Amino acid sequence: MNARKLVEPTIELEESYHCFYNEWKDSGEPMIPWVIEKDPTDFQAMVQELHNDAKGIDLPEGFVPGSTYWLVDGKNNVLGAVNIRHSLTEPLRNAGGHIGYGIRPSERRKGYATELLRLSLLKSKELGITNALVVCDESNTGSMKTILNNGGREDEDFVEEDGNVVKRYWIEL
Template sequence: MAVFLTRPTMELETEYLSFYQEWKASGEAMIPWVIAKDPSDFPVMLQSLLDSEKGENLPEGWVPDSTYWLVNEDKKVLGVVNIRHRLTERLLNEGGHIGYGIRPSERRKGYATKLLELSLEKTKEIGITRVLVVCDATNTGSAKTIMNNGGVADRDYIEEDGNVIRRFWMES
C-alpha cells in the first residue's frame, strides 16, 4: 500500500477540496473535527493548521495539534489525521490524542489501519509514547482499526447524552 502522511500544503489544494466536497456531500459528521474548517480561503485554512501546531491563536482551553493528510502515489487525499499534543480532562474522556477519518469512497480498503499506524510514528516524533485513541461504541470499524494497531481497551466514557465512548491505549 503506497500511501504516506504529508503536512497540509498548497500543492494539494485541488485534491484536498475534492476530499472535502466528497465528505460534505455524504452528509456525515466531519471527523476528525479539523476537516470541518472552511477551505474556501485555502491559504487561511493552511495557516490556521500551522498556527495550531505551534500552539498559536488557539481557542481558550485548546491544546496544540498537528494535522496530516494521507495521500497515495497519485497525490489523492484519502484521509486526515489530527494529533493532539497533550490531553485536557475532556480529551482524556472523549477525544484522545488521535482523531482520524477516511474519505467515504475509500473506506474498507485498509487505509484507516495504515493511517493510524503512520500516526503512531508521528506521536512518537512529538514525544507522546502512550497514546489514547477513542471511538463511539457503535463504530465497530474504528474499534477494529484501533485494536489492529495494538489498542488496549480501557474504561468506557459515557457522555451526557448517553453516547458511549470506547477508550483504547496504545504505545507509539
C-alpha cells in the same frame, strides 16, 4: 505506484483537498477529525491556521496544540486526515484522545484507516507521546477494529451526557 504517506497540509494539494472535503460534505456524514470541518474557501489561510495549530499559535481557549496530516496516495489524492493532539485536557482524556482520524467515504473498507492510524502513531512518537489515547464511539465497530489492529488496549468506557458510549484505548509507543 500507490505508496501512501502522511503529509503536512500544503497549498499544492488544494484541488485534491477540495475534492476530499466536498465528497465528505456531500455525504452528510459527521466530519472526522474535527479539523476537516474548517472552511477551505480561503485555502491558504486554512493551511496556515493548521500549521499555527501545530505550533500552539492563536489557539482558542481550552484547546491544545495539534498537528494535522493528510493521507495521500502516490498520485497525491487526499484519502484521509488525522489530527494529533500533543497533550490531553480532561475532556480530551474522557472522549477525544490524542488522535482523531478519518477516511473519505469512497475510500473506506480498503485498509486505509489501519494504515493511517499506524502512520499517525509514528508521528505521535516523534512528538514525544509515549502512550497514545485513541477513542471511538461504541457503535463504530470499524474504528474499534482499526484501533485493536494497531495495538489498542481497552480502558474504561466514558459515557457522555447524551448516553453515547465512548470506547477508550491506549497504545504504547
